[in-house]
Amino acid sequence: MINIIHVIILAIIEGLTEFLPVSSTGHMIIASSAMGIASNDFIKLFTIAIQLGAILSVVVLYYKRFFQSFNFYLKLLVAFIPAAVFGVLLSDRIDALLESALTVGITLFIGGIILLFVDKWFNNPDAKEDKDVSYPTALKIGLFQCIAMIPGVSRSAATIVGGMTQKLSRKAAAEFSFFLAVPTMFAATAKKLLDFYKAGHVFTGExxxxxxxxxxxxxxxxxxxxxxxxTFLEKKGFRLFGWYRIIVGAIIIGLYLTGHNLEVI
Structure with a gap:
């Protein structure tokens, strides 16, 4: 049974990890397991729906960007389309993967190794800024976002690395990732809410x-x-995040292999 302390802790974890390349899913698994939270329909909805708060932070911080031009929205739409299409086509498969804590641990670990070398692989001396994102570039970043449908990959990591493969600077890639999170998270939350009501659930006051x-x-x-x-990304790059992912992934794999019941929420 979830209580207000659980809510506060999970919300802090969501706010901290949603836009970092470390996988909020992996952190939710560890936290929920440590607190003994049993998964149910409301918990699954809650962990998605609190992304709306995180979405609003992007809109508030970058409000000028959201009023700069109609092309801005078209580029976000183009980048969002792949996730929308694959999300519908692979919905059942994605849900099955979400039940596997081992999958999350492995993808965290492998993704961490990749982040150790990303700065060297995509060290672009003539890196582009977000204003240089073209429609083809937006589509390619959107395809990278689809990789994050595998739990533990991290939507932020996938889209930032995707942007860097298109010669965007680290900052520009990260900011475009934040912008793309708005339609993506809104759609995911709307779908979960619809599923919740279709299942006959009604919110209680609590x-x-x-x-x-x-x-x-x-x-x-x-x-x-x-x-x-x-600020950290511009100065230090991804290496620390890579080591962090490796450690978290190893913890999840270790807990799984030693028989701990990890609730994937």
Whole structure:
């Protein structure tokens, strides 16, 4: 049974990890397992729905970008289309993967190794900024986002690396990743809400309170996390995140192999 302390902790984790290349799913697994939270329909909805708070932090921080031109929205739409298409086509397969804690641990670990070398692989002296993102570039970044349908990959990591393969600077790739998160997370939340109601569920007063508290906390924490991440990324790159992912992935794999019951929420 979830309580207000669980809500606060999960919301902090969501705000901290959603826009970092470390996989919020992996952190949710460890936290929920440590707190003994049993998965149910509301918990699954809650962990997706509090992304709305994180989304709002992007809109607030970059509000000028969202009013700069119609082309901005068209590029986000082009980048979003691959995830929308593959999400519908592979929905059942994705749900099956979400039940595997071992998959999350392995992808975290492998993704960490990749991040150790990303800065060397895509060290672009003439890196482009986000204003240089073309429609083909947006589509390619959107295809990279589809890789994040595998739990543990990290949507942020996939799209940032995707942007860097297109010769974007680290900052530009990260910011485009943040922008792309808005339609992606909104669509994921809308789908979960629809599924929740289709299953005949109705929010209780306490569940509504949990939703409000979770979104407010996720919003505040994400505001701080995004700014800190951009500054750190420009100065230090991805290497520290790579080692961090390797450690978290190894913890999840170790817990799984030693028989611990890891609830994937």
């Amino acid at each position: 569940e509504i309170k949990f939703m409000i508290v979770g979104n407010v906390i996720a919003f505040i924490v994400a505001l701080l996390a995004i700014r800190t991440f951009i």
